Amino acid sequence: MEAADVARVLRQHHFRMTRERRALLDLFIEADTLLTPAQLHAFAQARDVDVGLTTVYRLLEVLTKAGLASPFLLEGSIYYTFCTDHHHHHFICLNCRHVENIYGCSATVEPPPGCTVSYHRVDLFGRCARCRSDVNVTTP
Amino acid sequence: MEAADVARVLRQHHFRMTRERRALLDLFIEADTLLTPAQLHAFAQARDVDVGLTTVYRLLEVLTKAGLASPFLLEGSIYYTFCTDHHHHHFICLNCRHVENIYGCSATVEPPPGCTVSYHRVDLFGRCARCRSDVNVTTP
DNA sequence: TTATCTGCAAAAGGTTTGCAACTGA
DNA sequence: TCAGTTGCAAACCTTTTGCAGATAA
Numbered sequence: 001m002e003a004a005d006v007a008r009v010l011r012q013h014h015f016r017m018t019r020e021r022r023a024l025l026d027l028f029i030e031a032d033t034l035l036t037p038a039q040l041h042a043f044a045q046a047r048d049v050d051v052g053l054t055t056v057y058r059l060l061e062v063l064t065k066a067g068l069a070s071p072f073l074l075e076g077s078i079y080y081t082f083c084t085d086h087h088h089h090h091f092i093c094l095n096c097r098h099v100e101n102i103y104g105c106s107a108t109v110e111p112p113p114g115c116t117v118s119y120h121r122v123d124l125f126g127r128c129a130r131c132r133s134d135v136n137v138t139t140p
Numbered sequence: 141m142e143a144a145d146v147a148r149v150l151r152q153h154h155f156r157m158t159r160e161r162r163a164l165l166d167l168f169i170e171a172d173t174l175l176t177p178a179q180l181h182a183f184a185q186a187r188d189v190d191v192g193l194t195t196v197y198r199l200l201e202v203l204t205k206a207g208l209a210s211p212f213l214l215e216g217s218i219y220y221t222f223c224t225d226h227h228h229h230h231f232i233c234l235n236c237r238h239v240e241n242i243y244g245c246s247a248t249v250e251p252p253p254g255c256t257v258s259y260h261r262v263d264l265f266g267r268c269a270r271c272r273s274d275v276n277v278t279t280p
Numbered sequence: 281t282t283a284t285c286t287g288c289a290a291a292a293g294g295t296t297t298g299c300a301a302c303t304g305a
Numbered sequence: 306t307c308a309g310t311t312g313c314a315a316a317c318c319t320t321t322t323g324c325a326g327a328t329a330a
Binding site: 154155156158160161191192193194195198216 | 283284285286287288295
Binding site: 071072073076078089091093094100102105106108109110111112113114115116117118119120121122123124125126127128129132 | 211212213216218229231233234240242245246248249250251252253254255256257258259260261262263264265266267268269272
């Protein structure tokens, strides 16, 4: 998925695609990892994308509402990752925070008796292919 | 699981069971729902358990480290629920925030090629038995 | 006895908001 | 045109920290 496709989805939700959002989105999609708002902002600055931190917060809010970003709680901080608006699960690398989407959900966890499930969430945490053979480990 | 059992686990982690913690734990376990630190604190006040908000934060931190509490990100806020230190999943009622633990994990989601999983998490969201037949709906 | 806890107040972080100027559709 | 967006600064939480006195083990 690219910024162009995102524009369409945003429009469906009465949000607009702007110069700032497009630039941030390109980086967010490219990053392919969990990022805090501050990290996405810093990443943008490093690439000479000069937007305010507030704009980053607002973009993440808008994307989340449109189903194009997923918030994550990891080690006490709130992270976001870009994602498509179709049902999927996540694999997160605990070493580099890389995220892989997992389609083809076959979760077979039964709800407790009498409970009805409206949606579910499955997150796998571990090491991605790249980090498995990585000697320079920074996180457990 | 009761406060008495928690004491044992805490001790294993070099934490202590105090009067304040026991009182908070009783309420936390009784609540059986997702609670923010502020909500747990308010609940305690309402029951004449007079502890500082800081103590609530510290208890939740300690419980989380000991595997006896699970943090949740829901609607932008961080919640906690009491839980045992054995592998399980959660069902959360979107109406009343009631939590049910699901044991007997049979999650069959395949990790992406080359990735190794060290742990996973499955959360089901929906309506509990009680709220299914509840007319007084407060949340979607 | 001593390492751990507690409450308080203050500090630190992270997130949201108000507003005037701007801009995409 | 005009509803939605932006940046900035201020306001607002929420969470953490330092410290002196209390307390489990």
